[in-house]
Amino acid sequence: MASQTNRKEHIIFKKGFRIGEPEAEADGLFLRTCFVNNGIIEVATATDSRQCILLGRTGSGKSAIIQHLIENHKNVIVINPERLALSNISNSSVLNFFETAGVHMDSFYKLLWKHIFTIELIVNKYNIRNTSEIPRLSQILSGIFKPNRDKATAFDYIKQWGDSFWIDEEHRTTELTRTLEKRLEGNVGADIYKKAKLGVSGLQDLTEQQKQDIVQHGQTAIVDKKQMSSLENVTEILSKNVFNDQNSPWYLCIDSLDDDWADDKIRFKLIKALLETIKSFRCMENVKVIVTMRVDLIESLFERISSPGFQTEKFSGYLLPIKWTRAELTDLLSKRVNYLFEYKYTNQDIKLSEIIEKKMNGKQSGIDYILDRTFLRPREAISFFNTCIDIAEGHPFISAEYIKKAEYNYSNERVKAVCEEWSRQYPYLKYFLDVVRNMRDGVEVAHLMNDRFKEYCERFSDIAKKEQFPFSDEAANSYLDTNQYGLTFMQSILNVLYKVGVVGLKLSPNTQRVFSFSENMKIEKHHIEKTTKVYVHKAFWIALCIKSPDGL
Structure with missing residues (x-):
């Protein structure tokens, strides 16, 4: 055993000793007492900085930063997507009917987020915790919003919601959704609305002309300019008259976007709308929205989004990568x-x-x-x-x-x-790991394309067909002719393993070995050649039986 000089002999590691918990x-x-600030806090809380999307992989400290903000800063509001009952939107037969017909819901989703932010700010600013507080709130808001016609219009927007709306987070989303459904009913008529209540199946017997009419009238209901204008007035008045103290900023924090708070079909659309709302909400200079997102989530989001006018590069200035x-x-x-x-x-x-x-x-x-x-x-x-x-x-x-x-x-x-x-994005990852299992670290791609790889291709092709994974055909072709098709499949495998951090790649003798999590270097499949060297991260050496390059 190595030298243990200067050790304090009375120190003993006892059962149950831990230096905190990973989550x-x-x-x-331990989080409260031993927090290490690596500079993220100052940037995240600076209201004059656009960077507000705390971006990191699992375990990088995103939730810890939010917890630190809650305990060490005033005026921090935490919004949990699950408590907003956003799944009710994906469960709405009426909304599914209109969206499937071709009605763009983006405007409604953005209105929803802005609506949620505004109400949360009002409720927390004036400490509204039960219905008995509503008369006091009405009196306060009346004094702020009534002096002129624009303010009165904004106040009308606030007054339209019932008492329970101010107390129950779920009720706010549900009420706004119901309001939209009523507008849709009014725009398309009773007969079409009956079919809308059937959901997507209600579209089956409609003619193309009827579907076009549904899109036209439905889109008018979605883009309610009066409602949007009123809400804009509300936020503007609040910014100038309520949240106007530069020495007392407010923070709206959204964590847990990675959780299953809504079906993926609607979840990505809502996150896209959230990002766009964050940009527009910067009009409230002393209010900052702070969001935590996993790297794989935002990558999946950008891959799925194809709507006009949405340019992913415009959001790069809002990202705040967490590095240690x-x-x-x-x-x-x-x-x-x-x-x-x-x-x-x-x-x-x-x-x-x-x-x-x-x-x-x-x-x-x-x-x-x-x-x-x-x-x-x-x-x-x-x-x-x-x-x-x-x-x-x-x-x-x-x-x-x-x-x-x-x-x-x-x-x-x-x-x-x-x-x-990475189970959402790569449910087949555990099978891809078999390609590098038992390999010697630092070998070239060509060395991996051997008889063992040929057997693997046959095995994976069968699994992919059964589990409905992608790459089934690539694997089958590689099995039949490894020389011709093997590299294509190997490129797909190593590209995934590189993205998740399991392997690092050295593309050529003149380049350095890189891992995605440390270098943030994007490597495409076509960059990987037979001479590319593959290095398994040492975290996985034992589990994957990786051999040291020097044979030790």
């Missing part, structure tokens, strides 16, 4: 280790270097060894370190032996985690 929702105590350096993650682990022992039984400062191996195999430190097996994200560093503590139970020191033992569990968990993280 922010369960990490309250090794020094920042070391600081994070150090603070948590020190707090663990301070919290458990000692007031002494415990340095990270005092309780973990300084040299692994006579080379790098134990901390560097751990960080090499992460995507440089807090969740992975915390998870690996907790596993090390479990292995070191009853001992005062995390030795190289314990780190190596912990790596077995950690590596297998990382394989499960990456497959779960």
Whole structure:
């Protein structure tokens, strides 16, 4: 065992010791005490900065940042998409009927978000928590909105909603949806509306002329210029008269967009409308919308969107990528280790270097060894370190032996985690991993296209047909003629493995090895050639039985 000089002998890792939890929702105590600010907070909260979409992969700290804002800043409103009952929109037979007919719903979705933001600001500003507070709210808003005709029109927009609307988040979305359905009924007439209530099936017996009429009249109902104008007036008046203190900004935070709060069919359309609403809502200079999004979600969003006028590059200035350096993650682990022992039984400062191996195999430190097996994200560093503590139970020191033992569990968990993280986009990822399983790190693509790959192609083709995965034909063709078709299928496989971070690629002798999560370099399939070298990330070496390039 390596030298353990300067170790505090009274320190013992006991059963249940942890340096926090990988998920922010369960990490309250350590998150509050040991938060490491890597500069994101200042940018995210700056109302004069457009950057408001906290972009990162699972475990990068998005939810932790929102939690930190809630606990350390005033005027923070958290909007949970699931509590808004947005699934009611996808479940509406009437709206499905009109959208399938060809009516564009984008204007309604944007109105919905702006409506939600505005009402949330009013409710939280004046602390409306039950219906008994409604008369007080009406009196306050009356004084703000009534002095002239424009303000009176804006006040009419607010007055039209019932008392429960101000208390129940779900009711707000439902009420706005019902209002739209009534307008649609008025525009198309009773006979067509009866068919609309049947949903998509109601379109089956309609003539092309009837469908065109439905689109024309339906679109008029969707784009209600009077309603939009009134809501614009409301936000303008609130900006000038209520939310006008530069020293007291307000934040609308939206987390959990990655969850299943609505069917994918409608979810991506609502997220697209959210992004567009964020741009227009910047008219309220002292209010900032902050959204967390996973990288795979926004990539899927941009791939699916094809509507006119929506240019993905226009949103690049709103993105705030979350990146961590090794020094920042070391600081994070150090603070948590020190707090663990301070919290458990000692007031002494415990340095990270005092309780973990300084040299692994006579080379790098134990901390560097751990960080090499992460995507440089807090969740992975915390998870690996907790596993090390479990292995070191009853001992005062995390030795190289314990780190190596912990790596077995950690590596297998990382394989499960990456497959779960990308399950929506790549449900076949676990099968693609078999292509690099047991390989020697750093081999050329040509080396992978062997008899084993030919057998794999036959096996995957059968699985893809059964599970209705893509690439079934590519796999079948590769099996029949690997020389002619094998590279095409291999390019598809490695392109996916690169995107999710499992492999890094060295495209040519003159280029560096790159991993997608660290370099943010987009590599297309056609960039990958037979001479491209493939490197599996060290987080997966144990689980995938990867052989070291030097044979050790």
